[in-house]
Amino acid sequence: MKIRVTIAEDQGMVRGALAALLATEGDFEIAGQAQNGREALEMVLASPPDVLLTDIEMPEITGLELAAEIKRRKLPVKVIILTTFARAGYLRRALDAGVSGYLLKDAPASTLANAIRKIRSGGRVVDPELAAEAWSEADPLTDRERQVLRYAGEGAASAEIAQRLDLTEGTVRNYLSEAISKLGAANRVEAARIARQKGWL
Numbered sequence: 001m002k003i004r005v006t007i008a009e010d011q012g013m014v015r016g017a018l019a020a021l022l023a024t025e026g027d028f029e030i031a032g033q034a035q036n037g038r039e040a041l042e043m044v045l046a047s048p049p050d051v052l053l054t055d056i057e058m059p060e061i062t063g064l065e066l067a068a069e070i071k072r073r074k075l076p077v078k079v080i081i082l083t084t085f086a087r088a089g090y091l092r093r094a095l096d097a098g099v100s101g102y103l104l105k106d107a108p109a110s111t112l113a114n115a116i117r118k119i120r121s122g123g124r125v126v127d128p129e130l131a132a133e134a135w136s137e138a139d140p141l142t143d144r145e146r147q148v149l150r151y152a153g154e155g156a157a158s159a160e161i162a163q164r165l166d167l168t169e170g171t172v173r174n175y176l177s178e179a180i181s182k183l184g185a186a187n188r189v190e191a192a193r194i195a196r197q198k199g200w201l
Helices: 012-023 037-046 063-072 088-096 109-120 128-134 143-153 158-165 169-183 188-198
Strands: 003-008 028-034 051-054 078-083 101-104
Touching: 003 012, 003 037, 003 109, 012 028, 012 109, 028 037, 037 051, 037 063, 051 063, 051 109, 063 078, 063 088, 078 088, 078 109, 088 101, 088 128, 101 109, 143 158, 143 169, 143 188, 158 169, 169 188
Parallel strands: 003 028, 003 051, 051 078, 078 101
Antiparallel strands: none
C-alpha cells in the first residue's frame, strides 16, 4: 500500500520538484499539492493523507500553525516540516505543534524519502545539529505576544493590530511592551527582528 503524501509549499517550482521527486519512488502517492496553508488544511480535512510535507513560511496559515491545527483536531496525519530555516526556535515550536519530522531543504533527496518512510511507521526524524541546539535557549514569548509582534514587525500600527486580533489598543500595547522587555529590545521593530532571528516569530 502506497504512502499518501500531501505537499504544502508556496513556491510552485519547489512544490512541483518535490512532487516529481517523490513520484519516482515506487511507494509514494502524491495525494495533493497546496500553495498556501489554508488550502493545505482544506485538502487534509477533505482527504487525510498519511503524511503532510509542509514549508514554514506560507501565505494564509504558516506550516507551524497548520501542524498545530492538525494536532488540535487529532487528525491521523504525520507532519514533516521541510524548510530553509535552520533555527532552533522554529524546531522547538514545530515539536510543540506535534510534528514528526523537521528537515532542511538542502538535505539529499534520499534523506527525505527515507524520513517519510520512517515517520509513516511511527518514527521521528529531526536534523541532528538543530536538535542539539534547540534545547539551549527557551522561547520567552507567549502565543499572543508572538502574534502581536509579528504584525508589528510587518509595520502594522497598534490600532490595526487591535482590529485584526479583536483586542483593545491598550492590550496590544501591553503585549508589545512585554515582548520588548523580554527580548531586551529598544522598540517593537528591534524586538521583531530579534525574535525572527531566533526563530521565535
